[in-house]
Amino acid sequence: MMRQLLSGLAFLASAAPALADQVPFAQSAPATPISNRDRFYTSDQFSNTVSVIDPFSNRLLGVIRLGDPTPANLSPLYRGQLLVHGMGFAPDRRTLAVVSIGSNSVTFIDTATNKVKHTTYVGRSPHEAFFTPDGREVWVSVRGQDYIAVLDGHDYREVARITVPNGPGMTIFSPDGRYGYVCSSFSPETVVIETRSRKIVGRVKQPSPFCPDIAATPDGKQVWFTLKDVGKVSVFNARPPFDTLTTIDTGAITNHVNIVRNANGQFAYVTVGTEDLVKVYRTTDFAQVASIKVGSMPHGLWPSGDGSRIYVGIENGDEVAAIDTMTNKVVATIPIGQGPQGVAYIPGAVPEGDGLANLQPLGVAGRKVLLQLTGTGRSQITLFDQGQIQMLQAAVGGLQPKSNYVLALALRSDGTGPLEPLAQFTTNPAGAAIVNAAGPIRQIVQAEQIDSRRYLVIAPGTADTYAAPVQVQSEIAAAGEEAR
Template identity: 70%
Template sequence: MKSLLTLAILASTAIPAFAGQAPGSAEAPDIAVSSRDRFYTSDQFSNTVSVVDPSTNEVLGVIKLGEQTPANLSPLYRGQLLVHGMGFSPDHKTLAVISIGSNSVSFIDTESNAVKHVTYVGRSPHEAFFRPDGKEVWVSVRGENYISVLDGQSFTETGRITVPNGPGMTIFSPDGRYGYVCSSFSPETVVIDTATKEIVGRVKQESPFCPDIAATPDGRQVWLTLKDVGKVMVFDAKPPFSVFKVIDTGPITNHVNIVRNPKGQFAYVTIGGLNEIKVFDTSDYKQVATIPVGSLPHGLWPSGDGSRVYVGLENADAATVIDTATNKVIATIPIGQAPQGVAYVPNAVEKGDGRANLQPLAAANKPTQLVLTGINGKGVTQVSLFDQGLVQVLQAAATGLEPKKPYVLALSRDAEGQGALEPLANFMSNPAGAAIVNAVGPLRTSVETGDASARRYLVIAEGAGAKPGAIVQVQKLQ
């Protein structure tokens, strides 16, 4: 009897204290990293999906969904534009990829990398996630005020759920009972009963702009990010859905995801304006780590066993891999242009090498990296120029500006911004004094040329329109 009792104790202690990774439940078994797994990124400016083998951290190729600029400026009869959000089915066989500019959800077979269906929905969808039972796909149509509900097999729309204007993302409770929908334009998250499709709870957001939301595998908490004010919120995953905590995190706080490992359960948050990941213990909300990762971290997702976190670096055309035991970056992987959403799918490929229908990663120039600094010592703006052939897409991650004020990103013939300016983009800073700014043009030849008569310098000035005001940031000379 004693030996049986000892065996029982040993068997019970052999079971990990923490198992099951997001978006699954804590009761689900962990899945060790293997060559059958895949890590995917949705690449907004190359309109591709990058496919990575996490066992080797090798990019296997890309799935091409659309063309680059300027080819995609003509009437868009074929292909997708602004590839952005990403989710996957509970059986790990289907990837759901959102393209904001073409209002679509592309459903991709994870084994063959083939697009098996495209569903067109309303204006500017942002994210799509399967219900835990796989029967439905909920698409957050951020340009409107509803969730588009698709059948999980045919991928046709079966209904719509009216929500506050600008739904940013839906994530489900691990048991599938609730769908949590945060908003990007309204300061309210709603909780929907998945059986009745009725709103059963409301959570006041600290600001209107939530891009991302995650439910903990233990079914107790929901974490959401507030990009405009640089905060995360945590609320009770069950009625009455009370707010537990609001945490100041930093400018351009973007995505959040949950990791469970032998040390506990942790929330990993991308802070784009600081080029960092911040890690919080979900038991007491205390920050336990800060991880420098690279230029403008965006989406992130844990491996099937929680041993790693994969992070897309939006302004670096790369992904970094974090060892969650040490919270150190252990690899950097080149991928497509401007990764947005990401997904780690365990056991995505059961048969074959999973390389069918992939194209080589384009041998384009790496993005040109520039930095603007405040003339008063305040603020730093990271600028990346993504090569599209004859033109470049410019993306600037601005910080250190006055909150909620108009500014203009412009070109100047003078390194200090003196004299006439050529405006590129007018923008409004968010409540945290930050902004993401985009422009398109033959910009590399202007800012990198050695010809003094043709040279231009990037600056940020106050105001808007054709007559900007005082210069606040200037290009740091390399």
């Protein structure tokens, strides 16, 4: 730890003035070297927490509990947030906006005190929320419907709605604030909205309907968006005529993209879920320049204020990977809450004090079991401990595209014998899928009595009619322990 602190102090002392190396700020803004005033946040959808990390020491400070784990959140009297998922922050770096899909809410948190300031309820299944660059408005992508909910940036009440193609996945703004770029998760079209008039001024064809994430470069020239269902990233001109520049094959379950500027240039970092990779592309010629192994199912990622690091939420590993962007090597891993989705790095989030108020220990959310299924393709499974039961999430890959399968429990380790289906799913065009189930599954797959033990498998077909398994559970990859 002392070596980390001394290294960080030396870096701060040698840092020279530079242009901004972090989106969503314009490149003309000053860069902000990493300090213990910065915070990195993850939205943890299974523990319903926000994990708070000090990036200077690369350690978890605690979590902000917005809700309860399952089954407590199934009660008709439940009042907490559910499926904590999306994340954005105010340009003055004092407010964190956290979207909860299951409770249709945006929670606004004071970054210095970790205290909830306000909660606004919007339409069905919001996904992401971002402040406009001037801080006057917050645009919430209401993915379960067909509009952007515009909230006042100060009192957080809804003041307008902007109709967009069905299923808006996310909005990101041009650095100058002139345009909002809105991709879709249900319609094959991204739209460009003039923020002042709130009118659509451009349309960009998506190669597929499912875009979960979008990023604009600090130089204001490009917009990158991911296509999770086909494993691609598309890039278009951030200015009229908003023409497509390229589409890149990245890999099954391509999750998020973000932009890094450093002494080597400007790069797009892309998380590829089924490959456990972050892939790095130059924004000048779109060539891939690096491939970084991180952990099970990388999801959201965001650079530090000087572009020297990028932090990645590892969805099925319940951790954050810190990457040195000059070497493209992982330099730290930090345990966090369960199933991180959206993330945010806020330079100077805590202007004074220790920033530890209202934080709680990780607790039971620090426990997990990691499994692998092998055979035709490969799948990764995490059992997120909720107490007596677990939330299961499988990152499935290598199967036939657009085909029906079941995740099931088998009687024998080789997958033979009768099956007990847990979930039925259909693979996407890349032959991949994200599959969820719940129950006392850890107790079954780790049963001490061999006669009682069952084994996870994937078989073609439906819950009623299925063939022999094509993927079978291998040895348990790792097991997490409750954080102390």
